[in-house]
Every structure is written in C-alpha cells, then in structure tokens.
Amino acid sequence: MNSLRLKIGLLVIGAIVAVVGLATLVAVSVIGRPGPERSLGPAAIQIDLIAQLVERHPEDFREGEVQRGTMRGKDLGLRIREKPARGPEHEGLTQALREVLVHIGRPRDVIVTQPRPHAPPIVSIPIDDLGYIAVPLSNTAPPQAGWVILIGWMLAIIVGAAGIALVIAYRLTRPLQMIESAIASVGPDGVLPPLPETGSAETRATAGALNRLSARLKSAMESRMRLVAAAGHDLRTPMTRMRLRAEFLDDDERQNWLNDLDELDRIADSAIRLVREEVEAGGHEPLKLDEFVRRLATELAVQGQRIEVGVLEKAEVAAAPLALTRALRNLMINAATHGGGGTISVLRLSDVAMIRIVDHGPGIPPEMIERAFEPFFRVDPARRQSVPGAGLGLAIAKEIVERLGGRIVIRNGDGGGLVQEISLPLVVAPTKMDAPV
Numbered sequence: 037m038n039s040l041r042l043k044i045g046l047l048v049i050g051a052i053v054a055v056v057g058l059a060t061l062v063a064v065s066v067i068g069r070p071g072p073e074r075s076l077g078p079a080a081i082q083i084d085l086i087a088q089l090v091e092r093h094p095e096d097f098r099e100g101e102v103q104r105g106t107m108r109g110k111d112l113g114l115r116i117r118e119k120p121a122r123g124p125e126h127e128g129l130t131q132a133l134r135e136v137l138v139h140i141g142r143p144r145d146v147i148v149t150q151p152r153p154h155a156p157p158i159v160s161i162p163i164d165d166l167g168y169i170a171v172p173l174s175n176t177a178p179p180q181a182g183w184v185i186l187i188g189w190m191l192a193i194i195v196g197a198a199g200i201a202l203v204i205a206y207r208l209t210r211p212l213q214m215i216e217s218a219i220a221s222v223g224p225d226g227v228l229p230p231l232p233e234t235g236s237a238e239t240r241a242t243a244g245a246l247n248r249l250s251a252r253l254k255s256a257m258e259s260r261m262r263l264v265a266a267a268g269h270d271l272r273t274p275m276t277r278m279r280l281r282a283e284f285l286d287d288d289e290r291q292n293w294l295n296d297l298d299e300l301d302r303i304a305d306s307a308i309r310l311v312r313e314e315v316e317a318g319g320h321e322p323l324k325l326d327e328f329v330r331r332l333a334t335e336l337a338v339q340g341q342r343i344e345v346g347v348l349e350k351a352e353v354a355a356a357p358l359a360l361t362r363a364l365r366n367l368m369i370n371a372a373t374h375g376g377g378g379t380i381s382v383l384r385l386s387d388v389a390m391i392r393i394v395d396h397g398p399g400i401p402p403e404m405i406e407r408a409f410e411p412f413f414r415v416d417p418a419r420r421q422s423v424p425g426a427g428l429g430l431a432i433a434k435e436i437v438e439r440l441g442g443r444i445v446i447r448n449g450d451g452g453g454l455v456q457e458i459s460l461p462l463v464v465a466p467t468k469m470d471a472p473v
Contacts, residue, residue: 343377
C-alpha cells in the first residue's frame with residue numbers, strides 16, 4: 037500500500053468511479069430508477085386497453101361469431117378461451133406485471149406463461165365471467181434486468197478506469213522507477229550506468245540528470261583516487277630524506293623517529309593499495325574455496341600468526357585469487373593481531389559460500405561497528421603505536437569483496453570476540469543439458 041504507483045492508480049480509479057456514480061445517481065433521480073415499472077409499464081397499458089376492449093365488445097372475440105375479414109377479435113389473433121395459455125407460469129414476470137397494473141390503477145390477476153424455451157411469454161388476461169384473452173409479451177426484459185444492466189455498467193466503468201489508472205500511474209512514476217533502477221545498478225566504483233535519453237519530456241529530463249550525475253561522480257572518484265595515489269607516492273621522497281637524517285640522531289631519539297616513519301610508510305602503502313583495488317578489476321576464475329582457505333591459513337600460521345582452521349565445506353566460487361588473498365589476509369591478520377587469534381571456517385549456505393572468521397578478542401563496541409569499514413578507523417587510537425597497521429585493512433577487504441559480487445559483515449559474537457563473515461556467490465555447475473557434446 038506504500039507504493040506511489042498503487043496510490044495514484046487508486047486515486048484515479050476512485051475519481052472516475054465517483055464522477056460516473058454521481059452522474060448515474062443524478063440520471064436515476066431525474067429519469068427514474070430501473071425496475072419493472074419502466075420495462076413493463078408500456079406493456080401493462082396495452083394489456084389494460086386490450087382487456088377494456090374485450091370487456092366492451094366480447095362478441096367480437098368469441099368463437100364462431102366473427103366473420104373473416106372484419107379485422108376484429110379472432111381475425112387479429114385474439115379470442116376468448118376458458119383457461120390461461122399453456123406452459124409453465126413465469127412467477128417473476130407475473131408478479132411484476134401485476135404490481136405494474138396496480139401501480140397504474142388497473143389491477144388485474146394476469147398470468148404470464150412460457151409456452152416454449154426462448155419464445156416470447158404469453159400474458160393471459162382474465163375477462164369477467166368470460167375467460168381469458170392470451171396476448172404475447174415481447175421485447176420485455178426480466179424484472180431485475182434494469183439493476184443488472186446498471187451494475188454491469190458500473191463494473192465496466194470500474195474495469196476501464198482501472199486500466200486507464202494503471203497507464204496513468206505508470207507514466208507518472210516512470211521517472212521515479214528509472215531513478216530507483218539506476219541506483220540499484222550502481223557498480224562498486226560508485227558510477228551509474230548510462231541511461232538512454234528517450235521517451236517523454238520528463239523521462240528524458242530524468243535520464244539526462246542521472247547521466248550528468250554519473251559523469252560528476254565518476255570525475256570525483258577519479259580525482260579522489262589520483263589525489264590519494266599522488267599523496268602516497270609523494271610522501272615517500274620526504275620520508276626517505278627524514279630516514280637518512282634520523283641516522284645522525286642519538287640512538288634513543290633515532291628509534292622514535294624510525295618508528296614514526298615506519299607508520300607513515302604503512303599508511304602510504306595502504307592508501308596506494310586501496311586506490312589500486314578500486315581501479316583494478318582483475319580477472320575472475322573458478323576457485324575451490326575450501327582448499328584456498330586451508331592453504332592461506334597454513335601460510336599465515338607458518339609466519340607466526342595465530343590462525344586455526346575450522347570446518348571447511350566444499351565450495352567453488354568465481355574470484356580473482358590475488359585480490360581475494362589480500363582481503364582474507366587482512367581479515368585473518370586482524371583476528372590474529374587484535375583478537376588474540378582466530379578460527380576460519382567455510383560454510384555452504386544455499387546459493388552462497390560463507391567464510392567466517394571468529395577471534396578471541398573483546399570485540400567492537402556496538403555503537404562503533406558501523407564505522408569499522410571507514411578508512412584509517414581504529415577502535416582505540418591509543419594503540420596506534422603498539423599495534424602495526426594503518427587502519428585500512430577492513431576498507432580494502434570490503435572493496436575487494438564487493439567487487440567480487442559478495443558481501444562482508446562484522447558483528448560481536450554471542451560468546452565474545454568479533455565475527456567477520458564474507459558471503460560469495462557459488463559457481464553454478466553446468467547441467468548435462470548444458471554440457472558440450
């Protein structure tokens with residue numbers, strides 16, 4: 037019900053139905069409501085006139101009393117009979133016709149019968165002490181036909197109004213739908229795909245605005261990457277000069293200078309790597325994730341990192357091996373360095389493979405988890421000197437995972453520690469029908 041298109045459609049339908057309904061109400065109040073009185077009224081007047089004619093000249097309508105060619109009574113197909121016309125009685129028409137006769141002030145106990153299916157009904161008019169006169173009742177709708185036609189008319193209007201409303205709502209909300217589709221198709225680099233500037237004036241204006249926005253975003257992203265890369269590169273020359281000058285300082289002072297320079301060097305390298313991940317797409321290839329994770333964890337364990345291997349379910353994904361290695365190394369080193377060691381597992385969940393890294397540290401305060409992927413973020417800035425790193429590990433890992441079509445989330449574990457989860461789409465194995473012959 038929160039859809040703008042649905043709201044506009046319902047509004048247009050309501051407006052059309054309200055206008056038509058009001059017009060119909062006015063017409064009914066002026067002309068009269070549909071019912072037996074309107075459809076059977078003329079027939080009732082004719083029946084009463086025939087009955088009066090027979091009552092005044094009964095001799096013209098008896099058997100054997102009329103000569104052929106006189107254009108009276110029996111020659112017109114009318115004759116007095118002892119019983120009503122044959123056939124089952126049509127109770128609805130009988131009651132309706134009697135009510136109309138009462139309404140016009142000529143009550144008569146007429147009987148309407150149906151001699152054959154699809155044949156006009158016959159009205160048997162009682163004549164005082166003489167019998168009945170049978171008259172066909174043609175071109176007469178059933179008593180409820182007026183209301184049926186009116187309801188059908190309203191339903192047809194509602195259906196037509198619904199179709200018109202859907203078209204109007206679609207045309208009005210198309211620019212909004214275009215914006216929604218464009219935002220949903222934003223790539224990991226933050227650039228919108230170009231949109232065709234066709235259609236109505238509003239649609240063309242919306243597409244043109246989105247294309248200009250995309251161009252500006254792309255220019256801003258490229259400027260940012262160039263700025264970060266240039267800053268990281270240009271910092272190396274003054275840092276090299278400062279490192280040389282530090283060699284002429286006292287031992288105690290020299291070590292402090294070298295530590296600060298090492299930290300600046302790590303920050304510059306991390307910034308350059310982050311920019312490189314944003315501009316390098318890398319080729320994807322099928323990768324057996326369980327074997328890949330086991331090999332990487334073994335290499336880090338040999339290097340002295342406290343990383344253990346948990347459950348490794350078989351899973352195959354499409355990824356760039358070097359990029360995925362950088363991402364997982366960053367996350368696993370974070371667990372080993374900041375979390376006092378961790379365990380990495382691979383789980384297969386429906387159509388995705390999940391890599392889960394659980395460490396034994398204190399976790400992250402809940403109010404700071406959303407900021408964990410920000411560049412240069414640290415939970416405790418006071419630990420900058422004691423723990424190596426520039427605070428770009430999670431930002432680089434997130435950039436890589438999203439470029440691989442995956443998703444990365446972090447949360448505090450129920451029993452303590454930080455849980456890092458990477459979800460990557462599984463490679464769909466070709467079926468026998470798809471296999472080459």
